Amino acid sequence: MAVDIYKYLREDKLPHIWCPGCGHGTILNSLVRAIDQTDIDPDKTVVVSGIGCSGRAPGYLKFDTLHTTHGRAIAFATGIKLANPELNVIVLTGDGDGSAIGGNHLIHGCRRNIDLTVILFNNQIYGMTGGQYSPMTPTGAVATTSPYGNIDQDFDLVDLTRSAGATFVARGATYNPRQMTKLYKEGLEHKGFSFIETLDQCPVNYGRKNNIGGPTEMLDWQKEHTVPASKWEKMPEEEKEGIFPLGVIHRKDDPESEYTARYQQIIDSFAKEDE
Amino acid sequence: MSKKEAVLLQGDLAVVEGGMAAGAEFFAGYPITPASEIAEGFARELPKVGGKFIQMEDELAGMACAIGGSLSGKKSITATSGPGFSLKQENLGLGIMIEAPVVVVDVQRVGPSTGLPTSPSQGDVMQAKWGTHGDHPIIALSPSSVKEAFDLTVKAFNFAEKYRQPVILLLDEIVGHMREKVILPDADEIEVWDRKRPPADADKENFNPYEWTDDLVPPMPDYGTGFRYHTTGLFHDKTGFPRGTTEDAKKLMDRMTAKIENNLDEIILYDEDIREDDNIVVLSYGSTARSAVSAVNEARENGLNAGWIKLKTIWPFAEEKVSKLAEKANKIIVPELNQGQLIREVERAAKGQAEVVGINRYDGTLIKPEHVLAEIEGVK
Numbered sequence: 323m324a325v326d327i328y329k330y331l332r333e334d335k336l337p338h339i340w341c342p343g344c345g346h347g348t349i350l351n352s353l354v355r356a357i358d359q360t361d362i363d364p365d366k367t368v369v370v371s372g373i374g375c376s377g378r379a380p381g382y383l384k385f386d387t388l389h390t391t392h393g394r395a396i397a398f399a400t401g402i403k404l405a406n407p408e409l410n411v412i413v414l415t416g417d418g419d420g421s422a423i424g425g426n427h428l429i430h431g432c433r434r435n436i437d438l439t440v441i442l443f444n445n446q447i448y449g450m451t452g453g454q455y456s457p458m459t460p461t462g463a464v465a466t467t468s469p470y471g472n473i474d475q476d477f478d479l480v481d482l483t484r485s486a487g488a489t490f491v492a493r494g495a496t497y498n499p500r501q502m503t504k505l506y507k508e509g510l511e512h513k514g515f516s517f518i519e520t521l522d523q524c525p526v527n528y529g530r531k532n533n534i535g536g537p538t539e540m541l542d543w544q545k546e547h548t549v550p551a552s553k554w555e556k557m558p559e560e561e562k563e564g565i566f567p568l569g570v571i572h573r574k575d576d577p578e579s580e581y582t583a584r585y586q587q588i589i590d591s592f593a594k595e596d597e
Numbered sequence: 598m599s600k601k602e603a604v605l606l607q608g609d610l611a612v613v614e615g616g617m618a619a620g621a622e623f624f625a626g627y628p629i630t631p632a633s634e635i636a637e638g639f640a641r642e643l644p645k646v647g648g649k650f651i652q653m654e655d656e657l658a659g660m661a662c663a664i665g666g667s668l669s670g671k672k673s674i675t676a677t678s679g680p681g682f683s684l685k686q687e688n689l690g691l692g693i694m695i696e697a698p699v700v701v702v703d704v705q706r707v708g709p710s711t712g713l714p715t716s717p718s719q720g721d722v723m724q725a726k727w728g729t730h731g732d733h734p735i736i737a738l739s740p741s742s743v744k745e746a747f748d749l750t751v752k753a754f755n756f757a758e759k760y761r762q763p764v765i766l767l768l769d770e771i772v773g774h775m776r777e778k779v780i781l782p783d784a785d786e787i788e789v790w791d792r793k794r795p796p797a798d799a800d801k802e803n804f805n806p807y808e809w810t811d812d813l814v815p816p817m818p819d820y821g822t823g824f825r826y827h828t829t830g831l832f833h834d835k836t837g838f839p840r841g842t843t844e845d846a847k848k849l850m851d852r853m854t855a856k857i858e859n860n861l862d863e864i865i866l867y868d869e870d871i872r873e874d875d876n877i878v879v880l881s882y883g884s885t886a887r888s889a890v891s892a893v894n895e896a897r898e899n900g901l902n903a904g905w906i907k908l909k910t911i912w913p914f915a916e917e918k919v920s921k922l923a924e925k926a927n928k929i930i931v932p933e934l935n936q937g938q939l940i941r942e943v944e945r946a947a948k949g950q951a952e953v954v955g956i957n958r959y960d961g962t963l964i965k966p967e968h969v970l971a972e973i974e975g976v977k
């Protein structure tokens with residue numbers, strides 16, 4: 323059955339501002355398809371972002387949407403969710419936004435296991451500001467601020483969020499939108515902190531400058547550098563180097579450990595005293 | 598009116614009591630001396646009435662989270678001191694830009710940097726006005742006693758809600774940590790204002806979240822009530838969407854400024870005792886006002902023509918009032934626990950009509966009444 327994705331989009335705001343070949347639109351598309359497959363109420367859904375090309379995504383979505391400051395979306399979202407746990411709160415963040423300036427909020431969001439769905443657009447570069455390196459830029463890659471090759475090490479955000487306490491952790495890639503939709507859907511339905519890293523392409527500021535090529539070649543690169551999580555687990559360590567597992571990587575279903583549920587127990591304990 | 602007993606209350610806890618009386622429902626913050634008691638108080642009180650408290654990972658997050666709570670429709674507050682106040686500035690700017698009601702408490706300690714963590718200061722007066730980048734309106738209130746801390750917290754919430762505006766409550770370490778006997782008003786004696794929300798039958802499809810209403814304060818829907826509107830820290834038009842044109846930028850800035858400037862009579866609060874013949878006026882605010890008032894009283898006993906004015910609202914500055922004072926007075930004395938911050942505003946308003954003299958301490962020591970008295974007596 324055809325999905326009417328436009329009912330979730332602000333059509334009058336289209337076309338979007340992203341460059342031709344940018345992967346951000348693919349993520350947006352998968353997200354609305356995923357929302358359509360859940361039974362969440364669009365009137366009770368809030369989408370929050372920080373700053374970056376990815377930060378512009380909420381502007382195209384027909385929900386309550388909030389475009390905040392660079393890196394802080396999870397902190398704003400935490401307030402929105404805790405103040406009204408009925409709301410479905412989605413955070414859209416870039417790799418710079420979510421893992422550099424906002425890295426601390428990401429860790430603490432995971433630790434609280436507050437019921438947010440965080441989708442991180444990992445294009446391995448600062449797109450909006452013209453191609454400076456991010457914490458997700460691979461060692462050796464060229465960026466405008468690493469003209470001689472990046473000497474930093476990149477994060478493994480899946481490992482990081484898992485050990486910080488996120489209860490749903492997954493990785494998708496824009497070359498496989500079907501899987502992305504599935505992962506987003508599961509993340510949206512999961513009660514607790516859901517983190518879905520999505521490998522994404524910025525042909526303008528990353529692909530061309532690192533001799534990977536344009537969007538098509540970048541998607542090919544994704545295909546060559548990813549394997550299903552189930553396969554990855556069985557791979558010998560030396561083969562894992564530079565290869566990313568895709569799919570659900572970690573999941574723990576324990577709705578009672580979710581942050582707003584825990585806080586509600588405190589409130590309820592006072593209500594009982596009054597009875 | 599019921600006969601109530603006086604309670605012994607600390608200034609920081611008076612902020613908690615005042616907040617609860619004003620209907621606070623949400624606190625997000627990060628601990629710091631001398632403001633931690635405020636967080637601790639809200640952590641204790643809020644869940645009892647179904648409200649929420651959260652300790653965030655830093656003050657950036659505290660400010661952001663409090664604004665988030667406000668967007669979900671709850672009356673929100675955060676509290677900090679100097680180093681944390683610096684961290685809050687960027688998100689405070691977002692709060693101003695998106696017109697989110699929120700109360701930001703800064704219990705001032707001596708800076709810069711870690712400074713003197715447990716000593717009083719009024720060093721953040723200009724930061725309260727200019728701390729976040731760009732031109733912007735702000736309201737800042739400064740209590741001088743425990744009772745005023747209670748009353749002005751209620752006011753801070755009311756102003757925040759009425760004007761869709763972050764309101765700063767500037768305490769200093771003395772007022773924050775001092776204990777005084779106070780009689781707190783009953784709930785029915787306290788005026789509590791709520792933000793204006795769009796009517797239930799509003800046209801949600803064509804709703805403009807930043808509409809130009811007569812009072813220049815657009816009604817604010819709670820998230821999750823079907824308006825599905827957009828909010829951004831970028832300059833935006835009435836639809837809430839970014840519009841980078843100079844014309845729209847100016848329009849928004851002018852409206853945000855005017856919503857405060859049109860209501861100065863309501864917002865600017867002060868107490869004064871200035872007699873017809875008083876030609877010396879001591880202008881003070883916060884804990885310094887205590888020494889100012891007692892010095893004036895003593896000067897009067899000595900037959901001097903001195904009066905006092907105590908500003909409870911620092912920003913917007915009581916420009917017109919001070920200008921009028923300067924027409925009559927020969928001298929305005931401005932004691933401050935800083936190197937001279939609000940005095941610049943006093944000089945500006947006085948326009949050379951009266952001599953303006955500062956008394957300044959910035960070493961963590963109080964200004965004593967005798968310091969002020971000496972300055973008053975210096976005048977023939």
Ligand SMILES: Cc1ncc(C[n+]2csc(CCOP(=O)(O)OP(=O)(O)O)c2C)c(N)n1
Binds near residue numbers: 418448524
């Ligand atoms: C406090 C602050 N610092 C820096 C910036 C400048 N800035 C805007 S977007 C951005 C990087 C965005 O990169 P990323 O999060 O990876 O998103 P992308 O643009 O690639 O989608 C930076 C550094 C800012 N807006 N605010």
Ligand code: SF4
Binds near residue numbers: 345346376449524
């Ligand atoms: S600069 Fe990169 S991330 Fe930004 S819109 Fe263009 S392709 Fe996308």
